[in-house]
Amino acid sequence: MLSFGGQTALNCGVSLHKSEILQKYGIKVLGTPISSIEMTEDRQLFKDAMKKSDVPVLESAPAYTLEDSLKIANMIGYPVIIRVAYTLGGKGGGVAHNEYELHEIVTRGLGISLVNQVLIEKYVGNWKQIEYEVMRDNENNSVIVCNMENVLSMRVHTGDNIVVAPSQTLNNYEYHMLRSAALKAVKYCGIVGECNIQFGLDPKSNDYCAIEINARLSRSSALASKATGYPLAYMAAKIGLGYSLDELINKVTKITTACFEPSLDYVVLKMPRWDFKKFEMVNRKIGTTMKSVGEIMAIGRNFEEVLQKAIRMSEIGKYGLVSNNNDITTDKDDKRTRDIESIEQALIYPDDNIIFDVVDAFGAGLPIEKIYELSNIDPWFLKKIKNIIDIELELKNCNKFEESLVRKAKQNGFSDKQISNILEIDELKIRDLRKKFGIKPVVKQIDTLAAEWPAQTNYLYLTYGGGVDDISIEKREGFEKSSVIVLGAGPYRIGSSVEFDWGTVNMVSGLKENGVKEIAVINCNPETVSTDYDISDRLYFEEITFERVMDIYEKENPTGIITCVGGQTANNLTMKLDRNGCYILGTRSVDVDRAEDREKFGKLLDSLNIKQPPWKKFATIGEAKKFTGEVKYPVLVRPSYVLSGAAMKVVWDDEQLEKFLNEAVVVSPEHPIVISKFLQEASEVEVDGIGGNNQIMIGAIIEHVDNAGIHSGDAIMCIPPWRLNRKTIDTITEYTIKIGNALNVTGPFNIQFLVKDDEVSVIEANIRASRSMPFVSKFIGINMIEIAAKAILNKPFPKVIKDLWLKKSGFAIKVPQFSFMQLDGADIVLGVEMQSTGEVACFGHSLYDALSKAYTAAGYSLQLSGSALITAGGQRNKEKLLPLVKSIQTMGFNVMATEHTAEFLELNEFNGIQRVFKISEPERKPNIADLLFQRKINFIINIPSTSTIEKYVDMLNDEYQIRRKAVEMGIPVLTTIEASTSFVKTLEWLKQNNPTIEPINGYNNNPI
């Protein structure tokens, strides 16, 4: 089955077919056949197929060269959209308004397409973008499971679009015209299983066209599954096995047929989550290339409600569409008084802030018609946004708690916090008042059939758009009737991704196995397993906010709530929930606070006689400068309660410190900053553990391959530690147990250490599940979260061999995956801010066995001959590179270097260095730009000077250009000495060895 693992699996399957490996071993492709995949992936074949099935397509033609593309674009007329064949997430495509833009996009696109093909197509940005999810079996029974409408029209890639289901602005004729077209197209292409088809629909006539078919389960399918309660992947798998649709049963009613089309009696809205703030120089505009890193889905009974819910779910520091005032987390440019011109520009060229730009546009007095004209957002959606603004105004004018008005606000998605901000009444007071007036949300079920048949599952959401609860929860007593709420992790974003969903799901099964009767999960991320309605007894597809968790807690009246597996989102609620009467299961919140509050934690470490790098908290810049004078630069600056390094920065001198504190953060007594000494050339080590039953179980000690300074989420990690001595390991073990015991940890925790010259100090302790726990669990073959479940329930731990992780024979390597390609302009130099969007782990019998596989899995191409480009900033970096360059030359690589680096190498008696010229000097040949485009460079070592003071001034702009172009061409770029060393050593290893291929227990099943 090729259609379940996304584009990666699909491409892999096609390659296996093309290289006749499938044929060789007599392997049959189940479900959608290869021929259908090719028909939908190759633009020309797709177009032909659509014509034959009588479905219109846009005027377009494929191009294999730049010259072709220019001709085609002239024929069709600008603007045109360039789509790249066989890539994921619209990677590399774009809209060209002129020849110049075309040149750039096509060159890049041809480079990354597996088949060196791009499609030049008429651009219809103002059309509606409508999608249908189709199920089809071997006997041509086919159904549409869901249709979806993209609020931001064709302009924006559906992955970056705000999407509603079902469509809101299509009438019956249009809905079914496109539905019929979808079925015709899918039948002709021979899809067996599930696929997604995208249409463009003229907002001013019945003209439409098919844009593309994804012959596989996609992000949209996941969304459609959650939006409707129809488990698409499950059904598609059954169909792949040969079942027909009418033989399958609807998993929600457990009695009606699966051969039906879900009817929704609610509205669903998906909002993408972007993380541009983590990147310097990134272009935040959204368009035809997907840039978001995650998404959330809101369910409600009207558009206003789901829009405001969705904004809160995105966790971008907002309480809703409006009334986000008085808070430092809101954007500094979040003001209603922008000049009209900048608003209009923002509407024409949307970025991640588009929905708030619309609010500004209304604030500036633009009429709906004008906003539509600029933004292509249908007036229907605009009016709904306007409703929210109007209600805010009503509340402002009323200026007191007025029952009917508050009820109306709640029905339109206002949070207590927003109302609190407007009325200047405390949030909790608002909560009490509205409860007194009986203004409470109701629980509704998602049943796939709009209440026509009773649902046997508890897939739930809360809404103010209704009068009665769909379900009633009986009162329980005693452990036998225990019930627990587990908080999930919210949207995938940089720093919080599938690892915390893994935690949530395993916590649920761990609790179940240990006798908890009923488990409710709260989460809002449609891409997750925890939001499958058969994971828990009751799934609340809801916001993970204080207000909503309390609403659910009051309805559930559970034995307790678990906040330690959902990452930072869930964890941050612990204190407030505790204070408001929720029983927190796991480590007590006072102890969690003792770990998170830097001062308390510092005192704790002092009392345990454990070192940490010197640090201090400041409320003014003057004090800060005094401290940095004492400890000397570099220092690490950050606010307390950080989320994955947001706003963290390494600072190298006074000037930079002032600039950062004045421009990028707020410094005040309420919002103090913490400055700590930044240790250079130290190794960073992490420990994952579980505490409980008066004991501490250490999962593993993990060492970073990079030196400290790279965010732990971006670092390459290794188990066991690859360069620590036994004494250091013992010290770390001892510290871990001391800290764990001192904090009375009950459940999962993670401690980060620095090791320099065998001296161990502590960076921080997080009393919750960590990002690396799935990795550790896979390596040691023990599920740490299930042990955490035992800890939380006070059940004894299973017997585990002491230092199990150290006794495994193999090595485990985790390598981060970055998405710089999708982020125009983003620089790829790593730092204390996390930037990776995913990760891979590989196992091996030796460090390099594991590393070589991990690099390959992360998408590096490991060529054993060819050319390497080497450039380094600063004398020290250049010196450190010398042994590496030696190794590279010894392996037979041609070494290229820019002028200064080449000069330095020659001074150090290297011969045969090829001099190449900077991208900023295109007239000088050989030029790096040309070499990159001609694929004459196999990998690049580009180490910026240690200090980032002048990172983006002109002289370094050139380095940035090199890194950027290389990313666009898919060439590995290594930006630290350690990363380069491990990369080069891996190549050396590969010269002599082949990576092993074994099941995971071949690497971890044999304690020495």
Place this chain on the structure above:
Amino acid sequence: MRTRTIKIPTIYQKYTGYRARLLLENGKIFDGIGFGYPTRATGEVVFNTGMVGYTESLTDPSYHGQLLCMTYPLIGNYGVPSFDIKDEYGLPKYFESDKIHPRALLIHNLSEIASHWNCIKTLDQWLYEERIPGIYGIDTRELTKIIRIKGVMMGCLHVTADDEIDNLVLEKNLRSDRYEGKNFMNDVSVNKPHVFGKEEDKTIVLLDTGTKYSIIRNILKLGFRVVQLPWNTSFEDINSYSPIGVVISNGPGDPKVCNQTIDTARRLIETSTPTLGICLGNQILALAAGADTYKLKYGHRGQNKSCKEVTINQSFITSQNHGYGIEADSLKKSEFNMWFQNPDDKSVEGIIHKSKPIIAVQFHPEASPGPFDCTFVFDKFKELVLTSKTDQI
């Protein structure tokens, strides 16, 4: 693609904000906001699970005598198009008859704005013009569940701009009106023949028991001329038009009250006239053939149900709107076999004569609202008409 200069009209609701109360037969009261025309309406409360198509549903004569609840919460989004937009046969493209048939509309949320290139008015304005009341702001899911659990029941809606709402009056209205056993034919059928299509084409008679325009559209699309006759037209009168086939349409109410149509149907079967029954027409043919019909607990109304063609074992998504059905066991007493079946409650969704060119479906092959997946039923009918032995009856 040409660029158009037409703007998307954005029209705001006008006839709304009234006091409104819905009382159900079981005593349950729903208070909401009234819209459309302020008046009282009594009828059988039914729900439809379709997510689009309120203009088509509201003009479907099969809803005559009923209060229609839409389970999809957001209604009125794309407004109401002009009756002047006609299809290639001169019939209004977005409507199924020339007026609103349900006695009231029950919804969760009425769109404040109508946004569509072809809309000329809002839903509330249309209801106002047709003197139909509506209520929104009620928990339609709760209402739907009541109907599902207790079965369809009578309801009375009072929408008022100024009066107090008197529960006693609502109750009195509720008690004094009945849906069951009522003959609505004179309200929904034509009272004289109407002819569509080209003179030179062969004639199909459409026996109008409350037909939707789309049935006429689909017969015309087959290349036939349509003569639409009143529901009580005799077999002999039908014959006088020399049809090559007959279609018995959809319509409201209990089929058993359509005695005259059943008699005519019996003659059509006896004479082996190529016949297609749709919805009510399906039930009438079954009754004429000696089978029995019954009232469903809460009916089938939606666009998402599959029906299995039992002879080829293939499923199709259908558009449905029926409160009565054919008793499956009773088919044994007739010369009909089951043709389509609802896989969920195993109810009969279509019948086919064992030897004669007569077919009927309980669902709506003409769609509108709903999916077009079953238009092949019309093709099948055409095939039957053209291959049956005689050119004329």
